[in-house]
Amino acid sequence: PRPCALAASAHGRGLGVVVDIVPNHVGVHHTNAMWDGLLARGPAGDEARCFDVNWDSALPGSAQKVILPVLGEQYGEVLHSGELEVLRDSGSDPGRGWRLRYHEHDFPLSEESCQALERSGGGEALRGEPGVPDTWQRLHALLERQHYRLVHWRVGHRVINYRRFFAVDTLAAVRVEDEVVFDRVHGKILQLVGDGVVDGLRVDHPDGLRDPGRYLERLRERAGGVWIVVEKILQHAEALRDWPVEGTTGYEFCNDVLGLFVDPEGEAPLSELDRELGGRPDELGRVERECKRQILAEDLASEHQRLTGMLWRLAQEHPTVRDLDDRHVAEAIAGAIAHMEVYRAYIDPQTGRATPEDVERVEGAVERARAAARGGGQARRGQAGPPDEVFDLVAAAASGRLGTTVAHLDFAARFAQLSSAVMAKGVEDTAFYRYQRLLALNEVGGHPGRFGTDAAAFHRANAQRQACHPAGMLTTATHDTKRGEDARLRVAALSERPAEWAALARRWAPGAPDGHAASLALQTLVAVWPLAGGPPDEEVRRRVHAYLVKALREARLRTDWAEPDEGYELGVAEWLDGLLGDDGFVGEFGGFVGGVQEIAMTAGVAQTLLRLTSPGVPDTYQGCELWEDALVDPDNRRAVDFGARERLLAELGARPDAAALWAARRDGRVKLWVLRRALQVRNTRPACFGPDAGYEPLRAEGAMADHVVAFARTSPDGERVITVAPRLPGRVLAQGWGDTTLDLGGTGYVDALTGRPATDRLADLTATLPVALLTR
Numbered sequence: 001p002r003p004c005a006l007a008a009s010a011h012g013r014g015l016g017v018v019v020d021i022v023p024n025h026v027g028v029h030h031t032n033a034m035w036d037g038l039l040a041r042g043p044a045g046d047e048a049r050c051f052d053v054n055w056d057s058a059l060p061g062s063a064q065k066v067i068l069p070v071l072g073e074q075y076g077e078v079l080h081s082g083e084l085e086v087l088r089d090s091g092s093d094p095g096r097g098w099r100l101r102y103h104e105h106d107f108p109l110s111e112e113s114c115q116a117l118e119r120s121g122g123g124e125a126l127r128g129e130p131g132v133p134d135t136w137q138r139l140h141a142l143l144e145r146q147h148y149r150l151v152h153w154r155v156g157h158r159v160i161n162y163r164r165f166f167a168v169d170t171l172a173a174v175r176v177e178d179e180v181v182f183d184r185v186h187g188k189i190l191q192l193v194g195d196g197v198v199d200g201l202r203v204d205h206p207d208g209l210r211d212p213g214r215y216l217e218r219l220r221e222r223a224g225g226v227w228i229v230v231e232k233i234l235q236h237a238e239a240l241r242d243w244p245v246e247g248t249t250g251y252e253f254c255n256d257v258l259g260l261f262v263d264p265e266g267e268a269p270l271s272e273l274d275r276e277l278g279g280r281p282d283e284l285g286r287v288e289r290e291c292k293r294q295i296l297a298e299d300l301a302s303e304h305q306r307l308t309g310m311l312w313r314l315a316q317e318h319p320t321v322r323d324l325d326d327r328h329v330a331e332a333i334a335g336a337i338a339h340m341e342v343y344r345a346y347i348d349p350q351t352g353r354a355t356p357e358d359v360e361r362v363e364g365a366v367e368r369a370r371a372a373a374r375g376g377g378q379a380r381r382g383q384a385g386p387p388d389e390v391f392d393l394v395a396a397a398a399s400g401r402l403g404t405t406v407a408h409l410d411f412a413a414r415f416a417q418l419s420s421a422v423m424a425k426g427v428e429d430t431a432f433y434r435y436q437r438l439l440a441l442n443e444v445g446g447h448p449g450r451f452g453t454d455a456a457a458f459h460r461a462n463a464q465r466q467a468c469h470p471a472g473m474l475t476t477a478t479h480d481t482k483r484g485e486d487a488r489l490r491v492a493a494l495s496e497r498p499a500e501w502a503a504l505a506r507r508w509a510p511g512a513p514d515g516h517a518a519s520l521a522l523q524t525l526v527a528v529w530p531l532a533g534g535p536p537d538e539e540v541r542r543r544v545h546a547y548l549v550k551a552l553r554e555a556r557l558r559t560d561w562a563e564p565d566e567g568y569e570l571g572v573a574e575w576l577d578g579l580l581g582d583d584g585f586v587g588e589f590g591g592f593v594g595g596v597q598e599i600a601m602t603a604g605v606a607q608t609l610l611r612l613t614s615p616g617v618p619d620t621y622q623g624c625e626l627w628e629d630a631l632v633d634p635d636n637r638r639a640v641d642f643g644a645r646e647r648l649l650a651e652l653g654a655r656p657d658a659a660a661l662w663a664a665r666r667d668g669r670v671k672l673w674v675l676r677r678a679l680q681v682r683n684t685r686p687a688c689f690g691p692d693a694g695y696e697p698l699r700a701e702g703a704m705a706d707h708v709v710a711f712a713r714t715s716p717d718g719e720r721v722i723t724v725a726p727r728l729p730g731r732v733l734a735q736g737w738g739d740t741t742l743d744l745g746g747t748g749y750v751d752a753l754t755g756r757p758a759t760d761r762l763a764d765l766t767a768t769l770p771v772a773l774l775t776r
Helices: 005-012 033-044 046-050 075-081 111-120 133-144 153-159 179-194 212-223 251-259 264-276 284-297 301-315 326-338 356-373 388-398 406-434 455-468 485-496 498-511 515-528 538-555 566-580 583-613 642-652 658-663 669-684 729-735
Strands: 018-021 025-027 066-071 084-088 098-102 105-108 148-152 168-173 200-203 227-230 694-697 708-714 720-726 772-775
Touching: 018 179, 025 033, 033 046, 033 066, 033 105, 046 179, 066 153, 066 168, 075 133, 075 148, 084 133, 098 111, 148 153, 153 301, 179 212, 200 212, 212 227, 251 455, 251 485, 251 583, 264 485, 264 498, 284 301, 284 326, 284 406, 301 326, 301 388, 301 406, 326 356, 326 388, 326 406, 356 388, 388 406, 406 538, 455 694, 455 708, 485 498, 485 515, 485 583, 485 729, 498 515, 498 566, 498 583, 515 538, 515 566, 515 583, 538 566, 566 583, 583 669, 583 708, 583 720, 583 729, 642 669, 658 669, 669 772
Parallel strands: 018 200, 066 148, 200 227
Antiparallel strands: 025 168, 084 098, 098 105, 694 708, 708 720, 720 772
């Protein structure tokens, strides 16, 4: 086989190659042979087993067809305008070379249709006269004989019949629970693993799978001992399942470390400001449930309808509930999913077995839905909303207790898959764009209601990571995070300056179209305001405008993707441009943000060091070697100037002047140095960071003891590496460390970042840099 240049280059430098794999879905492009074959051959083709299609579609005339919501207008209008064309594909074999084209879309015709076209004169014989409906009957008849049906995109969410990645029509879910499909989807990647090209796998979105546990067992069996992590989003206090993986992709660490830089004392004043701007700071749970219900009613309506139909049919097998109203079934399912507090439960789809914890999660969600339907009072027959029997049915079916027939198990599995999709779309992609008290907290896997973390809680989480998943990933930025790691810290710093921030926001928000847009835009300006000073340049303004459009549409309050209110969006943009053209605003805002940036830069080097030395495998996202002000995708996928980073790295040398680096901290080199030096320490003392390493929180004493995060990483033979970082650095910058000391557990330490001998006084340890990395 041809050698892989990337792997050869990496391996030659002592590096491994980790590949992000996506087992849940594939793109529905005509270049995907599996998808093309499904459309060409329908349910009778081999490809049908690959995709999760509801062949018994409720859409009249669509049985045994794949429904494709791709048309820009009503089907008849598109047909009669001549936009649908049947053309020969010159690269195909005779008899199979005809395809349907609609703008950028390309669909196969069935083999029977291709053969008929060859006999009847080809595609030209199907063409009618634009605007004359009767002349398009032959083309219409041909389309009616295909294994798919094209429909207007606006009705797609209600009639689409293939399971997708969340609500993305162009990403169709694949049935990797089928071993044949697993082999087909994973053939190439497992070949690369077997050839030694790939050293690790990052598994995307396992919660979308029907049976994540068995999938990961099969993957581990086929992939051997390579490093595997899963993009499992854990809610607060939720533990990773006992899966054969090294751990998660690290979003829980991202939120744990963020909490160290969010001041709990800022919660009350920021809540009051949020209320004044039209927010609901005390109603996060209600906002999340409202958004989840909206997603079920709109984006995932077809999946909700399918689940409702399944349970209604199951009810017919149980005499005590067979006469239920299907509308009540739909409402009870929606209520249960809206009240799920985690992404999903894990009911075994082959046996129906579940842990007590999973049963409690499902039944708890149902009970909360029942109480909400009763207005919080006792359920009584005849009261509005679904009767008790319906809620009981949902609880039993979704937890696997109702039965173990294929249909019963299928419902439990699909309930879990839909619950996961609704959580992702309803909370992370909708509620987190509505709830705006402190946008730094609105992060993947985060909980905006958890305002700050103390050092003890951070240590407990780190100790748990070392005990359970010492090789799991640690991250503070990915392609999916809502903000870059430093942009997030700048917004978090507002919690340390809440009164000043509130006064500034109250002064400049009133001119905005509404308080929601004002809060969003002003916090976003804090995140991206240039470190060099002065107002944002045109490039930054362009990025902010694009982000605001996305964020406002995702919130779905006054504009959205399906029905954009461009006038409203333009009003927000014009208000923002007016602010940035106002010298008074620029001066006041820039002066305030300059102080916030000082807090955030201190937090930024602390966050970097904590990520590099906490239990796990640290991940540095592209661009984060220097200060990173990225916003959500696609802003965080901009091209990175690696050449500039390479030059800066070379200029640092083996031992730069740490004091000079901190004095020039706004150029980002100090962050690059901390990153580089911490990696070198890890590399020279691997036993302190491996699976058998220890984690020891260190005790501080003195007036600022609560502002120290310090721990020792220890090797089995007694070697120690000590990390020292500030918590809530704004207070430290304002007050200093005073008499605060740290019990190092010994003497003879040197700071690997500065080269200075260490003492137990925080003021000495951080005299040059705000963090320290001590070795003997």
